[in-house]
Amino acid sequence: AGAAQPATFWARRYVREVAINSTVWGLAPWFMLPPGNTALTALFVLIVLGLCTAGMASVAPLRRAIWAYCCPMVIGLATALLWHGTAFDMTAAGCALAYLVVTLRFAGQQHRLLTTSLTARFENEALAEQLAQQVSLTQQSSDEKTRFLATASHDLRQPVHAIALFGAVLWRGGRSRGALAGLGVGMVVWLVMLAAPQLAPGFGLNIPAMLGL
Numbered sequence: 001a002g003a004a005q006p007a008t009f010w011a012r013r014y015v016r017e018v019a020i021n022s023t024v025w026g027l028a029p030w031f032m033l034p035p036g037n038t039a040l041t042a043l044f045v046l047i048v049l050g051l052c053t054a055g056m057a058s059v060a061p062l063r064r065a066i067w068a069y070c071c072p073m074v075i076g077l078a079t080a081l082l083w084h085g086t087a088f089d090m091t092a093a094g095c096a097l098a099y100l101v102v103t104l105r106f107a108g109q110q111h112r113l114l115t116t117s118l119t120a121r122f123e124n125e126a127l128a129e130q131l132a133q134q135v136s137l138t139q140q141s142s143d144e145k146t147r148f149l150a151t152a153s154h155d156l157r158q159p160v161h162a163i164a165l166f167g168a169v170l171w172r173g174g175r176s177r178g179a180l181a182g183l184g185v186g187m188v189v190w191l192v193m194l195a196a197p198q199l200a201p202g203f204g205l206n207i208p209a210m211l212g213l
Helices: 002-031 039-053 063-084 085-171 177-199 207-210
Strands: none
Touching: 002 039, 002 063, 039 063, 039 085, 063 085
């Protein structure tokens, strides 16, 4: 609400200023057009309609500004021409009113197109932000998995090497098959005790930590 209030205030102020500017141009024909001067009347009609066309792009984003900008100046011009009452003036007034209807329809289409474009842009930005968050979470999960596998591999590799060397020493020393079988069982038990803290941290004793590995 705090952010919307200033936007609403400036929108009302902009519409009010546009309406005042357009009203001044709409009153100008009442004081500046001499009756019966066809050339000056045609020139003034072209100037007013040209101003209406030139300013349409700047007021199209706000629907109220479209009406506030177009209607006062064109209606003021048309009523002044009708007041003069000549055939040329009445024809010019009819053309000005027809131009006003066409311009309002065109400006309304521009307003809808601009609103749709801005809405689609904001929606795309929101989707892109959500996608970036999902990618970040996926990357974080992948990094955690990589660190876990690296830690588990390091903790398991050292005891396996030590047991392999110890087995080689026993084999070369001519120990019996019973001793080698007991060594094999010991290797399995040792590996299980090493793997338990990595696969299930709450399971059993942390044997590598107790032995300083």
